[in-house]
Amino acid sequence: MSATIIDGKAVSAQLRAELAGTAARFEQRVGRKAGLAVVLVGNDPASEVYVNSKIQKTKETGMASFAHRLPADTDQETLLALVQQLNDDDAVDGILVQLPLPGHLDAGPVILAIDPAKDVDGLHPENAGRLLAGLPGLVPCTPSGAMILVRRAVEDLSGLHAVVIGRSNLVGKPVAQLLLNANATVTMAHSRTRNLAELCRTADILVAAVGRPELVRGDWIKPGAVVIDVGVNRLAPEGQAAKGRLVGDVAYAEAAQVAGAITPVPGGVGPMTIACLLQNTLTAAERRI
Numbered sequence: 583m584s585a586t587i588i589d590g591k592a593v594s595a596q597l598r599a600e601l602a603g604t605a606a607r608f609e610q611r612v613g614r615k616a617g618l619a620v621v622l623v624g625n626d627p628a629s630e631v632y633v634n635s636k637i638q639k640t641k642e643t644g645m646a647s648f649a650h651r652l653p654a655d656t657d658q659e660t661l662l663a664l665v666q667q668l669n670d671d672d673a674v675d676g677i678l679v680q681l682p683l684p685g686h687l688d689a690g691p692v693i694l695a696i697d698p699a700k701d702v703d704g705l706h707p708e709n710a711g712r713l714l715a716g717l718p719g720l721v722p723c724t725p726s727g728a729m730i731l732v733r734r735a736v737e738d739l740s741g742l743h744a745v746v747i748g749r750s751n752l753v754g755k756p757v758a759q760l761l762l763n764a765n766a767t768v769t770m771a772h773s774r775t776r777n778l779a780e781l782c783r784t785a786d787i788l789v790a791a792v793g794r795p796e797l798v799r800g801d802w803i804k805p806g807a808v809v810i811d812v813g814v815n816r817l818a819p820e821g822q823a824a825k826g827r828l829v830g831d832v833a834y835a836e837a838a839q840v841a842g843a844i845t846p847v848p849g850g851v852g853p854m855t856i857a858c859l860l861q862n863t864l865t866a867a868e869r870r871i
């Protein structure tokens with residue numbers, strides 16, 4: 583048996599086409615474009631690739647892009663002042679500070695400083711709390727994108743066992759929350775989980791978001807399961823991160839023999855993340871007018 587490939591590239595292109603319509607109607611009605619500000623500190627080559635892609639897709643969708651590139655030695659105060667300036671700027675509907683930040687900077691206060699109404703990453707505790715409480719807010723982009731892809735494979739998640747590997751605030755925790763809201767029975771696994779392979783074999787839906795290349799093997803997968811690979815691991819020599827081959831957290835070739843449906847890397851969750859970022863920006867813009 584061979585799994586259905588869930589084509590995130592195609593699904594994201596379709597979503598972005600819809601969003602272009604929404605963006606155009608917004609501009610017609612409000613008299614300005616919805617705007618996304620992206621802040622990149624330093625010159626990590628992988629981050630540079632993602633940020634360039636975000637800027638390009640923002641413009642393609644008919645939205646305004648405000649890029650702020652700060653030197654690697656930027657201090658905390660300067661970064662916080664920029665966030666405050668973007669909070670106060672009416673042309674800016676969404677603010678994204680690319681993570682990780684250089685080691686001398688503390689992401690916590692930066693995330694707290696972002697106006698929750700402009701927090702298109704959904705990382706502010708206000709938005710995290712809203713997701714937990716089932717209140718409207720801004721949901722992190724990668725989890726939203728992952729859920730759209732899950733729904734392509736299974737419409738009704740009721741009672742299905744979902745196992746999430748990884749417990750980050752950016753992906754693991756919010757994706758578990760979304761699966762729970764969709765009535766799945768959710769288990770969160772992480773680096774201290776015992777018998778991880780055995781646990782994964784009980785998953786109808788397996789979401790891998792740990793950042794360990796090809797951790798999940800073919801024999802960890804229940805036949806017919808939906809496998810969502812959130813991993814973006816670049817296999818490359820030190821210092822050449824932008825050049826290496828991109829692999830997920832799942833050993834794809836093996837897993838595709840067993841799974842019912844699987845997302846590839848690249849071309850799976852990654853492109854969905856960007857589409858959902860644009861969607862969040864439009865949602866934030868609509869709520870701000």
Ligand SMILES: Nc1nc(=O)c2c([nH]1)NC[C@@H]1CN(c3ccc(C(=O)N[C@@H](CCC(=O)O)C(=O)O)cc3)C=[N+]21
Nearest residue numbers: 631632679680681682703814848849850852853855856
């Ligand atoms: N504040 C913040 N928010 C983020 O959402 C955020 C972040 N920081 N830091 C880094 C991670 C990673 N991330 C990706 C986005 C798109 C692709 C993507 O489009 N990937 C393409 C391949 C691109 C390539 O070849 O490099 C794909 O999977 O097909 C991947 C990864 C967002 N992140």
